[in-house]
Structure formats: structure tokens, C-alpha cells
Ligand code: TXA
């Protein structure tokens with residue numbers, strides 16, 4: 173049985189209780205819903221991989237409430253501290269050297285010497301992390317390879333019966349996953365996401381390098397991911413027969429990511445509209461999305477959603 177928990181004192185207390193018993197709680201973050209388990213607890217972390225059907229070689233993001241907690245698990249240099257001070261709480265994940273005394277389950281980091289960590293900005297996520305008073309490993313709360321969840325009901329559709337509870341914090345405002353920045357060595361953009369790469373580059377005063385091919389070990393970086401059931405065709409301005417067209421800006425479509433052509437609004441709507449289109453037709457077409465700012469994250473997700481299924 174999966175408990176529906178509301179974002180209030182009782183809901184948070186119940187969620188903490190379930191987490192302390194190695195249970196899994198899906199919770200709202202500003203990006204997508206995360207599937208949280210105690211990052212120090214092998215059983216809880218193993219359950220995350222099991223509930224999602226996620227390959228074990230793919231490490232998880234550790235969520236913490238504040239900087240003091242972050243420094244218990246990861247080694248921060250001046251650059252990392254500066255980025256954290258600027259972009260946290262928020263949709264940026266930093267991959268840093270793992271502290272030898274971190275005490276995290278080795279499953280979280282897939283036995284790597286690095287750890288991905290972030291402080292989320294959503295009040296429900298922060299309230300849960302503070303009340304739990306420990307690190308939560310949390311991938312997106314969806315079956316591996318499928319469309320990420322941006323509402324509590326998306327989580328229930330994919331994982332009901334497989335997890336202990338869902339903490340409902342309403343629709344996610346950012347709508348795409350966090351930007352992942354590798355800081356072990358030269359700053360590398362490991363995944364485009366909710367913070368525009370341009371903003372990070374402006375802050376660092378340097379260009380981010382593309383990830384080293386060796387680093388591509390993660391489902392989020394795999395060719396086919398975020399997949400709807402329908403076949404998806406990209407950069408379309410006129411639909412074919414039998415296709416439902418997702419519009420953007422001047423391309424009106426049957427449904428639209430943003431009538432005004434606003435990329436922030438489009439990101440917030442993306443996964444919900446993909447799910448809606450998936451229930452309307454077997455073939456989905458989607459309008460061109462400008463490839464800058466958060467548009468890069470949208471195009472990254474769309475190209476993986478459209479990729480041939482492995
Ligand atoms: O917005 C988000 O980031 C959401 C919410 C719930 O916080 N979480 C999320 O987690 O998207 P997930 O598991 O779907 O994606 C985590 C990504 C994976 O692509 C994984 O490979 C990468 O983070 N990652 C984790 N640890 C890493 C490490 N040590 N080195 C490189 N990549 C890492």
C-alpha cells in the first residue's frame with residue numbers, strides 16, 4: 173500500500189517514520205518528484221533501484237537540507253562553495269569528490285569516488301529533509317526509462333504499490349531535472365537541466381566542457397530515456413494524419429507547451445503534456461524548441477524520448 177501524504181505536519185512526520193524504517197517516500201522537488209530513501213541505509217537504497225527497475229551501475233543524487241550537511245559527504249573547493257552559495261537551494265547538482273568518512277551506502281555512488289549532491293528549493297523537500305535530519309538518495313520517482321513525474325498523480329501511476337508513500341507538494345515549478353555539473357577536474361556539464369548552462373558559465377567566467385565519453389554511464393545520459401509509449405517526431409511545424417501535435421509559440425498544435433513561446437513555462441509543462449499526448453495518440457509530433465537556456469534541457473529530454481528504444 174502506498175500512502176498519500178499531504179504536505180503538513182502530520183504528513184511530514186509520517187514520511188519521516190516510514191523513511192526511518194527503510195521505506196521509500198516520493199516527494200516534490202522544484203524539478204521533478206524524487207524517490208527518496210535514507211542514503212546511509214543499504215536496504216533503503218537497494219529498494220530504490222528495485223522499485224524503479226534501475227540499473228545498479230547508475231549512481232543516485234544525494235539531497236540535503238543545508239551546506240553543513242553537504243560538507244559531511246562531499247569535498248568542496250572554492251569553486252564548488254561559490255557555486256553552491258549562488259545556486260543552492262535550487263536545480264543544480266554538483267558532482268564532487270566523496271569524503272572517505274561520508275558513511276553513505278556504496279550503492280548510492282555505484283562505488284565511485286565521487287558523489288552527486290544538491291540542496292533542493294521546494295519547501296516540501298526542505299521540510300522533509302530537515303525533519304528527517306539525514307541525507308536522502310533520490311532519483312526521479314518514475315519507472316526507469318519512462319517519463320519523469322512532475323505531479324503526485326504521475327508518481328502514483330508509475331510506482332503505486334511499490335513504495336511506502338507519496339508526499340504531495342503540488343505540480344513542480346521547474347519541470348525538468350537539475351543541471352548536473354561535474355567538478356572533479358575541469359567543470360563539465362554532465363546533464364543540461366533547470367539552471368541554464370549559460371548562467372553557470374557566466375558565473376565561472378569559463379565555458380563548460382562536454383562530458384568525457386567515459387562518463388556516460390547513466391540512464392539519464394543514455395540514448396533512449398524519458399520514453400512515452402507513442403512514437404515521437406521532433407521539430408515539426410505541421411502534423412501528419414494520426415499525429416497529435418504539441419505546439420510551442422507560433423506553432424499552435426493540438427496542445428501547447430507555451431502559447432507565448434516562454435521556455436520556462438514550456439519546461440514546467442513538458443512531462444505533463446508528454447503524458448497527456450501519450451494518452452491521446454500513438455504518434456506524437458512536437459514543434460521546434462529554441463536551444464538556449466532551459467531550452468537545452470527540454471531538447472535533451474525530447475531527443476532521448478524520441479530515440480530508438482534499446
Ligand atoms: O532534479 C533532479 O536532479 C532529480 C530530483 C529528484 O532531484 N533527480 C534526478 O535523479 O534526476 P536521477 O537519478 O534521475 O538522475 C541522477 C543523475 C544520473 O544521470 C546519474 O548518472 C548522475 O546523476 N550521477 C549521480 N552520481 C554521479 C556521479 N558520482 N558522477 C556522475 N554522475 C552522477
Ligand code: MG
Nearest residue numbers: 311312320392
Ligand atoms: Mg530520471
